[in-house]
Amino acid sequence: MTxxxxxxxxxxxxxxxxxxxxxxxxxxxxxxxIYTLLLSxxxxxxxxxxxxxxxxWAFDNYVQMWTTVNLAGGLxxxxxxxxxxSMIAVILAVGAGYVITRFKFHGRQPYLYSLIGLQTVxxxxxxxxxxxxxxxxxxxLHVRLVGTYQAVIxxxxxxxxxxxxxxxxxxxxxxxxxxxxxxxxxGATRLQALWHVIVPLALPGVVxxxxxxxxxxxxxxxxxSVLTSxxxxxxxxxxxxxxxAQEGGSLPLYGQLMGAATVSALPVVILYMIFQRYLIGGxxxxxxxx
Amino acid sequence: xSIQPVPETAQEAPALLQPVxxxxxxxxxxxxxxxxxxxxxxxxxxxxxxxxAFYISFLDLDQYTLRSWIHAPWVGLSNYVTxxxxxxxxxxxxxxxxxxxxxxxxxTTLLITPIGILAALTVNTEYRGRTIVRALYLVPYxxxxxxxxxxWRMMFLNKTGLVxxxxxxxxxxxxxxxxxxxxxxxxxxxxxxxWASWAFIYIMVLAGLQSIPAELYEAADVDGANAWQKLTRxxxxxxxxxxxxxxxxxxxxxxxxxTLPFVMFGTPxxxxxxxxxxxxYVSSFQLFSFGLGGAMSVITLIIMxxxxxxxIRTLRLGETAA
Numbered sequence: 060m061t062x063x064x065x066x067x068x069x070x071x072x073x074x075x076x077x078x079x080x081x082x083x084x085x086x087x088x089x090x091x092x093i094y095t096l097l098l099s100x101x102x103x104x105x106x107x108x109x110x111x112x113x114x115x116w117a118f119d120n121y122v123q124m125w126t127t128v129n130l131a132g133g134l135x136x137x138x139x140x141x142x143x144x145s146m147i148a149v150i151l152a153v154g155a156g157y158v159i160t161r162f163k164f165h166g167r168q169p170y171l172y173s174l175i176g177l178q179t180v181x182x183x184x185x186x187x188x189x190x191x192x193x194x195x196x197x198x199x200l201h202v203r204l205v206g207t208y209q210a211v212i213x214x215x216x217x218x219x220x221x222x223x224x225x226x227x228x229x230x231x232x233x234x235x236x237x238x239x240x241x242x243x244x245x246g247a248t249r250l251q252a253l254w255h256v257i258v259p260l261a262l263p264g265v266v267x268x269x270x271x272x273x274x275x276x277x278x279x280x281x282x283x284s285v286l287t288s289x290x291x292x293x294x295x296x297x298x299x300x301x302x303x304a305q306e307g308g309s310l311p312l313y314g315q316l317m318g319a320a321t322v323s324a325l326p327v328v329i330l331y332m333i334f335q336r337y338l339i340g341g342x343x344x345x346x347x348x349x
Numbered sequence: 350x351s352i353q354p355v356p357e358t359a360q361e362a363p364a365l366l367q368p369v370x371x372x373x374x375x376x377x378x379x380x381x382x383x384x385x386x387x388x389x390x391x392x393x394x395x396x397x398x399x400x401x402a403f404y405i406s407f408l409d410l411d412q413y414t415l416r417s418w419i420h421a422p423w424v425g426l427s428n429y430v431t432x433x434x435x436x437x438x439x440x441x442x443x444x445x446x447x448x449x450x451x452x453x454x455x456x457t458t459l460l461i462t463p464i465g466i467l468a469a470l471t472v473n474t475e476y477r478g479r480t481i482v483r484a485l486y487l488v489p490y491x492x493x494x495x496x497x498x499x500x501w502r503m504m505f506l507n508k509t510g511l512v513x514x515x516x517x518x519x520x521x522x523x524x525x526x527x528x529x530x531x532x533x534x535x536x537x538x539x540x541x542x543x544w545a546s547w548a549f550i551y552i553m554v555l556a557g558l559q560s561i562p563a564e565l566y567e568a569a570d571v572d573g574a575n576a577w578q579k580l581t582r583x584x585x586x587x588x589x590x591x592x593x594x595x596x597x598x599x600x601x602x603x604x605x606x607x608t609l610p611f612v613m614f615g616t617p618x619x620x621x622x623x624x625x626x627x628x629x630y631v632s633s634f635q636l637f638s639f640g641l642g643g644a645m646s647v648i649t650l651i652i653m654x655x656x657x658x659x660x661i662r663t664l665r666l667g668e669t670a671a
Contacts, residue, residue, distance in 0.1 A: 068566040070474045071576045071584065081471045081482055084464070088489050091544065094511050095500045107509045151390065154383035162379045170388075172661050177395065179657035181605045183629045184646040188401035189394070191410070191418055191639060198416040217394050220387060249380045278493040280608045281626075285634050295495045299612050302499055306615070313503060324496040331491040332484065 099317035106313040117314055121322075124315040130322065132290075133297035136208075140283075140293060141276030144212045148219035149227075149268045153261070156227030157253055161236065171228065174221040182281050185217050190285055206288030214282045219272035226271070230264025231257065267337045270330055277327060294323045406643035415639065428644035437632040439617040443645050446628040447652065449535065453624060454603035457542045458596055464543070465550025465595075470580075473558050490548035498612035501541040505529055534619040538610055542603060549602075553595035557588040597660050604653070625649055 072080065098106060099120055101113040124130060159167060193204040204210045234257060242252040258265065283293045292300070298319055305311040405418065406428055414421040432443040441449070472483050489497070504511050505528035517524035528537040561584065569579050585592075607626040610618055616631050617623070629649070633642030 068570045069563060071470050071580050073576070077471050080467055084468050084471070085482065085485055087544065088485060090511070091500050091504055092488060094504065098503060107506075111511075111514070151387040155387040158379075158381055158384040162381065164379075164381060175661055175664060176657050179601055179605075179653045179660060181607075181626050181629075181646070181649055181653065183607060183626050183633070183642075184402055184650055185395060185398050187629070187633050187639065187642050187646060188398035188405065190634070191401060191405060191415065192398060194415050195418055213394055216390065220391060221395075224387060253383075274493075278495065278608070280495050280611060281630070284611075295493065295608075298499065299495060302502065302612065303615050316499065317503065320496045320499045324492050327493050328488065328491055331487065335484070335487070 095317050095321060098314060099321050101314050103310055103312050103314045106311070120314040120318040124312075124319045124322075127312060127315050128297060128301045128319060129292075130294070130297065130319055133292055133294035134323070134326075136287070136291050137277050137293040137295070140208055140211050140215065140291075141273045143208070144215035144219050144276050145223075145269050145272030147212070148216055148223040148272045149265055151220060152223035152227040152268060153231075153253070153258065153265065155224050156231045157257065159224075159228050160232040171225075174225050177218075177221045182218065186214065186282055186285060189214055189217075193286070205286055206291055208291055211283055211286050211291065211293075214286060215272075215276045215279065218275060222275070223268040223272055226268045227261070227264055230261045230267075234260050263337050266334065270334050270337075274327055274330065298323060402643050402646055404643075405639055406647045408640045408643075410639040410643070412637040415637075418639075421640075424640065428640045429648070431641055432644045432648060437628070437636050437638060437641060439636070440628050440631055441620050441623040443625070443628070443648055445620070446623050446625045447648075449621065449623060450604055450625040453535070453539065453542070454600045454606075457539055457546065457603050458599045460539070460543045461547040461550050461599065462592075462596065464547040465552075466554050468547065468551040469554035469558055472555065486551060487548055489545050490552075492545070494545065494606070494608040495612045497541065497545045498609050501537070501544070502529065502613050505537050505541075529614060530619055532621050534614060534622040538613065538622050538624075541613065542606070542609060545609075546599065546603070549599055550592075550595055553591055554588060557591040558584070561587045594660075594663055597656060597663060601653075601656050601660065604656075 097111075097113075100116045100118055101120075102115070102117040103120075105113050158164075159171065190205070193210055196202075197204050238260070239252040239256045242256045243249070247255070277293075278295065279293070280295045280299055283296045284299065287293060287296055298316075301319065302316055305313065305316060405421075407423055407425060408414075408418065408421040409424045409428075410418055410421045435442055440446070468486055472479050472486070492500075505513075507513060507527050507529070508524055510528070512528060513522070513524050513526055516522040516526065527533060565583050565587070566579065569583055574582065605626060606624070607630065610622050610624055610627050611630070614622055616627070616635055618627055618631075625645070626649075629642050629645045632638050632645060
């Protein structure tokens with residue numbers, strides 16, 4: 060009885076209002092998604108037609124699109140680039156986060172605040188000089204940089220590393236020092252204590268850091284559109300180019316485009332759903348994506 | 350501060366710095382070297398490029414002088430003058446773009462706030478199926494921005510898109526309304542962004558709601574408060590900190606949103622949707638006026654110092670309160 064009273068007193072929307080509001084919001088959220096799924100199984104020739112519903116389900120779109128645009132290559136490139144960048148970011152961030160939360164030293168606070176401040180810097184402000192830098196290094200050293208995995212990975216670290224560091228600072232700060240002290244007293248080295256005691260305890264933080272850095276990389280269009288070549292194009296750039304190519308063509312392949320969009324969004328949605336519990340916490344702490 | 354799933358705890362403004370013992374857990378050498386790789390990397394990939402961005406904003410740098418950019422002609426402030434008065438040949442001037450960006454980021458933030466609060470209120474109390482509703486609310490938000498842009502590009506297609514079909518169906522607008530060209534493009538961008546980002550406010554508000562003690566509601570019941578009074582006298586004041594942070598972050602993120610207009614409109618975009626990041630991108634990487642792009646970046650950075658400073662101050666306040 061008291062329990063249900065609790066609930067009632069926190070209830071700010073009466074059930075009918077709540078139900079109507081939920082339905083309106085859900086419909087608003089779902090219509091574009093349902094429309095996308097519908098278009099993805101509509102034959103390309105019927106997308107511009109009078110009828111919203113296709114004459115037959117063109118599941119064939121999901122087969123053809125892999126040859127129309129190099130989807131597999133794009134997915135693989137995104138996986139490699141975002142995967143490596145997020146791993147580097149989290150490994151470095153664990154080290155930095157450990158030092159920041161355990162020791163006092165000069166420049167500790169300014170360092171942290173500059174990490175936060177970096178969130179406000181527009182990516183294009185960093186892309187421009189990095190591109191100029193890569194281009195001149197190329198001319199100087201006679202190596203190829205623009206268009207390689209390495210160049211993109213480095214630029215992804217500009218947002219992944221500050222974010223991951225900040226996240227690790229907040230996670231590691233909540234782990235009591237007693238545990239590692241015990242390990243140190245038992246003769247473990249600092250690195251052993253970090254690896255065997257701290258990292259397992261901070262595993263949720265490590266996972267959030269990895270997943271978030273990975274997703275920001277996966278979602279990036281800005282850096283990849285300038286720094287990738289046709290062989291290293293990520294899925295985001297691949298799709299953007301595919302979409303742009305539909306303009307002015309005789310028959311736009313909108314059905315396949317929407318199929319490809321669905322496939323490239325699926326890993327992200329699945330990752331979010333699996334890690335929902337942790338990720339929402341990470342979001343309220345960091346607010347990375349807008 | 351620990352990061353917890355929303356249902357259990359709420360986040361106060363992140364308290365970054367816990368009290369730290371002077372010498373660390375146990376005496377002995379402090380392994381400060383663990384930090385060096387990340388510091389060195391940040392200096393190399395952010396610090397140095399930052400300085401270069403300032404430098405090239407004073408140069409006449411294009412695709413021909415790029416290879417030996419150190420020797421590119423020094424032109425003083427002329428890039429800044431061009432940026433502010435003319436802009437690049439296909440787009441708006443920096444001032445126009447700045448106006449569009451500010452209007453876009455403030456307007457979207459303003460629109461998503463009530464939606465996000467309402468959504469949080471619909472799932473704040475327990476009922477059957479709440480988990481599904483919560484997951485469903487997140488779907489538009491978790492979609493990659495380039496997918497969102499593609500989806501809404503289709504929605505806004507002239508004559509055949511769902512928006513034009515719907516508006517014509519209810520006799521509000523002509524079926525031949527252009528959304529991806531001309532003045533409507535700004536509104537197309539706003540609508541898309543509202544759809545994609547309201548869940549951000551929802552998540553933050555929901556986190557805040559969970560932290561309001563039940564006693565406050567009960568006390569309000571005893572005093573005979575109605576739901577509206579509870580919302581305005583208890584809930585919103587209790588949420589003001591996290592909501593402030595959310596609004597600030599949202600404005601910043603929307604201001605820096607490049608992907609949405611880039612994928613939705615292509616380049617060059619309609620002048621009405623030529624937000625600042627896109628304008629810099631087109632100037633730099635499609636017209637190869639790197640100097641002009643640099644000047645525009647520096648101007649953007651100076652403007653971003655205002656919300657950036659506010660953001661850091663908000664976090665600092667959270668720290669003293671914790």
